[in-house]
Amino acid sequence: MKTIRAGLLALITFTASAQAEIAIQPVTSPGGINAWLVEESAFPFTALEIRFRGGMSIDPVEQRGVINLMTALIDDGAGDLDAESFANxxxxxxxxxNFDxxxxxxxxxxxxxxxxxxxxIDLLRLALTEPRFDADAIExxxxxxxxxxQSDQKDPDTIAGDLLDxxxxxxxxxxxxxxxxxxxVAALTRADLQAAFGSAMSRDNIYVAATGDxxxxxxxxxxxxLLGDLPATSAPAPERADWAxxxxxxxxxFPSPLSIVYFEQQGMKRSDPDFFTAYIINEIMGGGRFSARLMTEVREKRxxxxxxxxxxxxxxxxxxLLGMFASGNDTTAEAIDLVKAEWAKMADNGISEEELAMIKTYLTGSFPLQFDGNAQIARILVDIQxxxxxxxxxxxxxxxIEAVTTDDIARVAKQLLQPENLHFMVVGQPEGLSTTP
Structure with missing residues (x-):
């Protein structure tokens, strides 16, 4: 019976169709909790997505890693159920x-x-209100x-990203x-985890979406x-991060035949009126298509x-605004020069009407395909909120997307793309490259 029901759940998740038009209902619970709902009764299945704003950035300074460790333990036993009993x-x-x-x-x-x-819901509520944090589970x-x-200390991608941060x-x-x-992490105690749980999982920083039956x-x-008994308030968010x-x-x-390269500059707020223009600029420059400019110049041509x-x-x-690639130690310097050149080229010259028309067709056509299944729809709805x-x-x-013009692209590209402010973090043994101020 368990196998049959698990198979049904997987089938329902897989066969939920992509939807270009979805009807979103705002819902407020009797207790005042807000959510968005897409009702779909064709299958006897519901996906629920809950997000608590704050995350690992609210770690106390002396307890870095406590939110990460706490989150991993939320459903590792709850109430009168130990880890094995809860899983069963x-x-x-x-x-x-899933908790992340x-x-x-x-x-x-x-x-x-x-x-x-x-x-x-009873079982999930137990995890959200009475996590056990048993000693054996913590260890x-x-x-x-x-x-x-320990593994990340030897991983060139992690080394590059962490040092840039x-x-x-x-x-x-x-x-x-x-x-x-x-x-x-070695110093964290059960009391630290309990305090982190109370400071992070609260009603004042919650976003919810549900899709399905x-x-x-x-x-x-x-x-x-499910959520009415959570603490009312969370720990304060950190201040805005100054860019240095x-x-x-x-x-x-780093001894390797390849150099791992991360490059970075300041980006743009999601609330900026020009964000859609910046989004198109980045998609043309370095989006996940073989026709993107960086892919064309750095991979396809050379x-x-x-x-x-x-x-x-x-x-x-x-x-x-972040980018990354890997290249042979003997070609890394050339690849970096190409990135800077493409950054400057778009900043100086913008794009053609044809290029803009092509990217609009791609972005508008691919958008409905993102709504592929109830769980994915619920995640998107929470992201939107x-x-x-x-x-x-x-x-x-x-x-x-359609409203963006080539004039918009030219104006925003001059502001957004700053080749002189790109910083390249290179982990490897690149020929002809050294650290510059």
Whole structure:
């Protein structure tokens, strides 16, 4: 029976169709908890996405890594159920729970069948209100984190990213790994984890979306039952992160035939009126297509890398424009020069009408394909809420893309793309490159 029900849940998740038009209902529970709902009763299944703003950036300075370790332990035993009993109860319902921490958020994702909704919510509520933090579970999770920290010290990608963060943000939480250090993680106690749980999982920083076989009235009741007993307020967010990274090159010696290169400058706030224009600029420059300019120039024409991309990363307390690639030690310097040249080329010359038309076709055509399944829709709805976008964003987004002109691109590219401010972090043994001020 368990196998059959688990298979049904997987089938329902897989066969939920992509939706270009989705009807989003705002829901407020009797207790005042807000959520967005997309009701779809064709399958007896619901996906619930919960996000708590704050994440690993609210770690106390002396307890770096506590939110990360705490999140890993939320469903590792709760109430009167130890870790094994909790897992067995969840599996018997064919429910899926996932807990994850990032710099800015803690996410809780749940999927369950309609016939088991009450039992699944009772079990999830137990994890969200009475996590056990048993000694053996803490040591098991701590060991996993310490192993990851040790491994990352030998990983060139992690070395590059962590050093760039430290140079850009200094002592701000963004300037260090949310996993913490071996010393800080080793010192964390059960009391620290309990305090972190109380400071991070609260009603004042919560965002919720549900999709599937549930109506607004039932969702409101569910929200109060599941979340109504959480603490009212969370720990304060950190201050805005000051940007300290200047243009240049930093080389970290690492024995490898390849150099790992991360490059970075300040980005743009998601709330900026020009964000859609910047989004198009980045997609043309370094988006995940073989026709993107960096892919064309660095890979296709010259074969200097297998892949290269750039990303706009608007975080809660800072904005980044980040890129990365790997290249042979003998070709890294050439690849870096090409990146800077392409940055300057778009800043100086903008793009053609034809290039803009092509990227608009791609971006507007691919957008509906993102709504592939209830769980994915729920995640997108929470993302929209956290970006403070309106309820009709799904319907109006493509029109905003279409409204961008080549004049907009030219104006914003001059402001956004700053080749002189790009900093390249190179981990490897690149020929002809050394650290510059």
């Amino acid at each position: 109860a969840r599996d018997a319902l064919a429910a899926k729970f 921490a990032s710099d800015d958020n803690i996410s809780v994702s749940a999927r369950f069948l309609t016939e088991d909704r009450d039992e699944a 098991r999770a701590r060991g996993q984190v310490l192993s990851r920290i 430290r140079m850009a943000f200094g002592t701000h939480p963004y300037g260090s790994s949310g996993m913490g250090t071996a010393q800080s 549930i109506n607004a009235e039932d969702l409101g009741i569910l929200l109060d039952k 990274l200047e243009g240049g090159i930093t080389v970290v010696d 074969g200097l890398t297998y892949g290269i991309g750039s990303y706009l990363v608007p975080q809660n307390h800072a904005e980044i 956290m970006d403070d976008l309106p309820l009709d964003y799904v319907q109006t987004r493509n029109a905003k």
